Amino acid sequence: MPKHKLLYDYLTERAEDISQTWFDTLHDTDPDSVYASTDPAVLTNLKKQNLAFNYQLNRIFSEEKEVYTAALEKWAFEAAxxxxxxxxxxxxxxxxxxxxRDLYVGHVKQFTRLHSDTVTEEDxxxxxxxxxxSFDVVIHIFIEEMYKNTNIQLEAQKELITELSSPVIVLFDNVGLLPLIGDIDTAxxxxxxxxxxHQCSEKRITQLYIDLSGVAMVDTM
Known part of the structure; x- marks a missing residue:
């Protein structure tokens, strides 16, 4: 029997209660926060994610480190x-x-008090x-993965903004106009x-006028 199998059983029996307590004590008013959402679908998914985390976390007391670490990493990647x-x-x-984490600490303290005759100080x-x-590992992975995904989104938005800020307008026949606004650096x-x-090729533009009247500064490069 794994060293902390009793604790695993104890926490697994209370996983839903821990999740419900966490959800019931949520308090957030920031509209940008998932924790302030009033959308039933979002809230249902949030509760599902938290409960799944609890069940995965409990495995740290019943399985080998490489097994439960992989499970926690998978959860963190998906949530991020x-x-x-x-x-x-x-x-x-x-x-x-x-x-x-504080909820878990409270339950673990209660468990050690209930089993003080078998759980030593070293245990x-x-x-x-x-x-x-385990919490440190999950938080680290979550933040790192979230950072990567946020950067991907920012790059995509940057490319879209750049594309929208340099539209080629067809004037007539194969003649087009490129109005530019704002500073232009090397990037x-x-x-x-x-x-x-790319736009000239798509629109079959062979002669292009560039309007720089809205450009305050052009990088020498």
């Missing part, structure tokens, strides 16, 4: 890609991880170390060049 979490400021997410220390370390100039050539 969730569009509602991607829209939520990261400090709110960290706050909720801490709240869940208790090992249990709390494993618990806190933007490169994107404008690539985007303009």
């Amino acid at each position: 890609r969730d569009k509602e979490h991607l829209k939520t400021p990261i400090h709110y997410i960290i706050r909720e991880f801490i709240r869940v 208790a220390e090992d249990i709390f170390h494993t618990l806190i370390k 933007r100039a490169k994107m404008i060049l690539e985007n303009t050539l």
Whole structure:
């Protein structure tokens, strides 16, 4: 029998209660936060994610480290890609991880008191170390994956903005106009060049006028 199998059973029996307590004590008014949502579908998914996390976390007391670590990593990767979490400021997410962790600490303390005759001081220390370390791992993975996904979104938005800010307008026949607005640095100039050539090819433009009246500064490069 694994060293902390009794604790695993204890926490698994209470997983739904822990999740419900967490959900019932949510308090957030920021409209950008998933935790302030009033959308039934979003809330149902949020509760489902939290409960799934609880069940995966409980495995740290019943399985080998490489097994439960892989399970927690999988949960963190999936949650970090969730569009509602991607829209939520990261400090709110960290706050909720801490709240869940505090709930777990409370239940583990209760367990060690109930089993004080069999759970030694060394056992208790090992249990709390494993618990806190596991939360640290999940939080780290979640933040790292969320950062990557946020950067991907930002790059996509940047490319879209650049594309929309340099539209080729067909005047007549094969003649077009490229009105530019705002500063043009080396990076933007490169994107404008690539985007303009692509648009000219699509629209069969052979003669292009470039309007620079809205450009305050052009990078010498």
